[in-house]
Structures are given as C-alpha cells and as structure tokens.
Amino acid sequence: MEGWVAALTAVFSVIGGVAVLGLAAEVAGRALAPKLEVRGKHCYVTGGSQGLGKSVAQELARRGAHVTIVARREAILKEAVEEIKACVPAEGGKGQRIEYVVADVTDSKDAVRAVEEAVAKQQGLPVSQLFTVAGAANPGVFVEQGTDLIRKTMELNYLGTMYTVHEVARRMVEGKVRGGRVVMVSSVLGMLGLVGYAAYCPSKYAVRGLAEALRNELQMHGISVHCYFPGTIFTPGYDAENLTKPQITKDIEGADDGLTPEKCAEGLFRGLQRGEFAIATDPIGLLLRCSARGVAPNNNVVLDALIAPVGWAVFGVWRLFIDRTVRNHGKKAKTE
C-alpha cells in the first residue's frame, strides 16, 4: 500500500515538475522574444498578390505597416493593393502606404531592382521586415518530369528566396537598420519527403537550410530570422498544383486537412510574436518541427522534448503504411 503511495507521489511530482519547467520555459521565451512591431515600418512581401502572401500583407496592413508587394502579373497586384488597403485601420491608418512592384524574383537583377524600386516608392524608407512568400510546388512523377521543370522549381523556391533575402539583408547591414527581420516560407515538405514532390521538397529543404544558417549569422547585426512550415493552404497556387499532382500524392495528402491563407497568416504572426524561429500552424507541422529539428532552436524546450518522441512514433508507423501504398501502386501500374 505504502509502495503505491510513494509511486503515485513520485509520478505526480515528475508531472508537476515538468509542468512548472514548461511554464517557466514559456514565460522566459516570451520575455526574450524580439518585439514584433511593424507599425510605420516598410514590410516587403514577395508573392504578395494572392494566396498566403496577400493574407500576410493584409495582416501587416492591419498592424499599421507600410507594405510593398511583389509579383509578376500587374493586374493581379493592382487588385491585391486595393484589398490590402481595405485592411488599413480607419483610425490611425492615415499615411499608411500600400505599394506594389512588378518583378520576377527568379532573375537576380530583377530581384535587386525590385527592392530599389520599392524603397523609392516608400519615400526612401528602407525595408525592415521581409517576407519571402513567392513559390510554387510543380508536383509530378519524378521520372516523367523534365529536369527543366525541376530546375525551375529550385530557381523559384530557393534562388527566388535567396536573391531577395541577400539584397535586403545587405541593405539592412549597410544601412544599420534596427530591428530587422527576415521571414522565409518553407513548407512541411521542407522537413518531409513525399511521392510526387521530388522537385519541390529539395527546394523547400534548401529554404530551411538558408534560414538556419542566417538565423545564426545575422544575429551579429541584430537581424532576426524565422522560417514558416505550413501544411496545405487553400490558395490559387494549391488549385494550380492539383492539376498536375499524381493521384497517389492526393490520396496521401488527404491526411492533412488544410487551412485558409488568412488562418495561416494569423498563425504565422502568432509565432513571430512569440519569437519562434521555426513556425508551424498545424499538427503535422508541429510534430515535424519537434521531431525533425536538428540543431534549430526549440520553441518551448520542455513541450518540444515531450512532443518529439510522439512524432518519431507516429511518423515511423505512418511511413511503413505509405511505403506499402507506394509499392502497391507500382505493382498495380505494372499489371495494367
């Protein structure tokens, strides 16, 4: 009997201890987070004309920022500017500037020119908050895809991110911009490889690598770096990728519910507010963030450590299942 009491006391002490430590980690994390203040600052959003980028730009407008959005199609940029302006607060939003620049971020010269043009349009205000959102998935069967398309995917998702980050970070350092922030958009597929995404996954792993390297390096200039890992988002880009997505990929992806871009933007800002490096907004992203973290910082050292083994178990079982699904798909294809 006494043995039981002692055992229960020990178990509850451990649970209580972990809860206290988790809470302490949470409080400390929030206290140390670099303050998220975008009011009156120049925020630059690539891919800001639709989908996630537009929702991010709208959130920035709501928070009082001067926003510049960048994309290739001018007509869509113009419409987006109106929708973003509609988010400027009626009170206190006077003088808030919402601008657009037409540019192709995969062209390094164009990416540099776009930043220059944006600063001019914002009356010389340097970019202090950068969001690189432009990207596309181009799913398909690896051996059926041309290597050209695979290269193009890398050019948009990785190089298109890197060129802009490079130019903006260079200017931040040179201009001694205070409180600079760089937010890159990867994907849960930047931490997980999946059939149909052989072109996309490497490009999003590359974004994650860039974000991790710069998180460490740009600290010397007081620039904070963040990486967002969304799951499915219902956007025009998602509709477009579904046109070429293999059925087996769609079937496997069914496990992921999907969110609206508005919800994702909200979740992204919640993560930024809490000072998180790796930001996830859905359960799969949360598990991957904890279980596939490598050397990236924790968000809450106690909670993340508890979640990590859950991810290892869930993904371990899940992988057995999808590997079999893929092999069976291969057998079926051979007998057809």
Ligand SMILES: NC(=O)C1=CN([C@@H]2O[C@H](COP(=O)(O)OP(=O)(O)OC[C@H]3O[C@@H](n4cnc5c(N)ncnc54)[C@H](OP(=O)(O)O)[C@@H]3O)[C@@H](O)[C@H]2O)C=CC1
């Ligand atoms: N939707 C999803 O399920 C998920 C998306 N993501 C990532 O989120 C980001 C946004 O995705 P989503 O909102 O779906 O994308 P959309 O396709 O809906 O929007 C893409 C935006 O990027 C712009 N863009 C595309 N190519 C270029 C280019 N070469 N130069 C400049 N701008 C360009 C587009 O405008 P224009 O075409 O006029 O240039 C548009 O504004 C991407 O990085 C994507 O990989 C991550 C996980 C899931």
Ligand SMILES: CCCCCCCCCCCCCCCC(=O)[C@@H](N)CO
């Ligand atoms: C109980 C089961 C737990 C494990 C489930 C794991 C399920 C993985 C689903 C993969 C989701 C892929 C989202 C793709 C987002 C993206 O980046 C593309 N839409 C490109 O834009």
